[in-house]
Amino acid sequence: MRAAYIERLGPSESIVYGELPPPVRGPGDVLVGVMATAVNPVDTFVRSGRYPTAMEFPFVIGRDLVGNVVESPSPEFAPGDQVWCNSLGHEGRQGAAAELAVVPVDRLYHLPDGASPTETVAIVHPAAAAYLAAFTHGHLRPGDTALIAGAAGNVGSALVALISRAGGTVIATADPDDHDYCRRVGAAHTIDYRERNIVDEVRGIVGSGVDLYIDTSGRNDMVDAVAMLAVGGRVVVMAGTGSRSELPTGTLYLKDGSIRGFVISRATVTQLREAATVINRHLLDGALRPRAIDLLPLSAAAEAHRRIETERLRGTRLVLEI
Structure with missing residues (x-):
């Protein structure tokens, strides 16, 4: 062969x-x-x-x-x-x-019958990573607010689509040229990722902070991430094999926050099948498209x-x- x-x-x-x-x-x-x-x-x-x-x-x-x-x-x-x-x-x-x-x-x-094979193979890896990051490890619930950094990328846009359709509110950071795309896939708010006062921008949208923070770009600025968290908020680290960042442990402690690392290569077959069930549903309703x-x-x-x-x-x- x-x-x-x-x-x-x-x-x-x-x-x-x-x-x-x-x-x-x-x-x-x-x-x-x-x-x-x-x-x-x-x-x-x-x-x-x-x-x-x-x-x-x-x-x-x-x-x-x-x-x-x-x-x-x-x-x-x-x-x-x-x-x-x-x-x-x-x-x-x-x-x-x-x-x-x-x-x-x-x-x-x-x-699923009617799903495009080419579009499917293009989306299933980023979509599974997004589902497991947001729901399995990020414990997102309907009504939660999530900040997705790098929201215009493959995993980022899948996160936006899945979270918004599960009843969450998404704040997307991306290049301004990508803001319209982020809104089309489900973001309620968009911010220029280069914004120097991004914490203030987020606080202006949701004063109590975000329930979930995921950076798909790999920068992983934990100082800003923890500052944006609501009480009980979660950070899921899923990209950036070489990134290094200061960790404000005192602020994290006072917010009862948590940080969870996640790599899809360690996902169990049970977790992957759960993600696949959700992916197949959204392949048919058009929510997940490359x-x-x-x-x-x-x-x-x-x-x-x-x-x-x-x-x-x-x-x-x-x-x-x-």
Whole structure:
């Protein structure tokens, strides 16, 4: 089969496009004919070794796929069913960037009738990260106010959409050129992310502070974040592997606040399936859509990784067609 893979950890140039033996399906796996796979920043972390994880070389890259069931041991999935997955390519699982992939039954989900395969593969990773950050780890409830920093990005816009549709109020920080987009996906208020007095801006909108703060940009200014929190407010840290910030512990203590780190690579299959249920519902009602998609052939996998690492893609998702 054709695949994009690596034989060692390294830069984007280490990705090989070529032939590999087809994967062997285990007793708890479904064999899937892959239609498309998306490229995520986390894929570059795995490929380079920035995110250490178990892998066997040659290692097929990529986490997300949409495709068709070829063989299945489970009555839940029949040959020909359209399916998706967003948790391959780490923790010993081979990736999705190939003509065929084996997916554990408990990590595979049906593609809803009428959902676009291309749009689905582009949105399922950022949408799952957003759901788990806001609801599983951020404990967002209807009526809460959330500040989403980097709200125009892939994860940020998914956060805005999911929170607003769950009855929360979203304050979005982004470039002014992206404010209209943030409002379209559900933000009630928008602020220029470069605003020097951002804490005052937020306090002018919600005097008691925000219940949830999530920065998808990776800057993680904890001084401002904690200053914006309401009593009992939560900060979820989900980006920024190299960020460093002063932590105002006294203010956090007095507000009965909390800070929680979250990386989707450690999500349980139960958590991922809960997110998938919500994602499938919003794929059909139109709430979750990628801002833009750039379709590339599987042979361009190395180029896609290079672009992820060097370009500002402004919400454009790179999708490799098989």
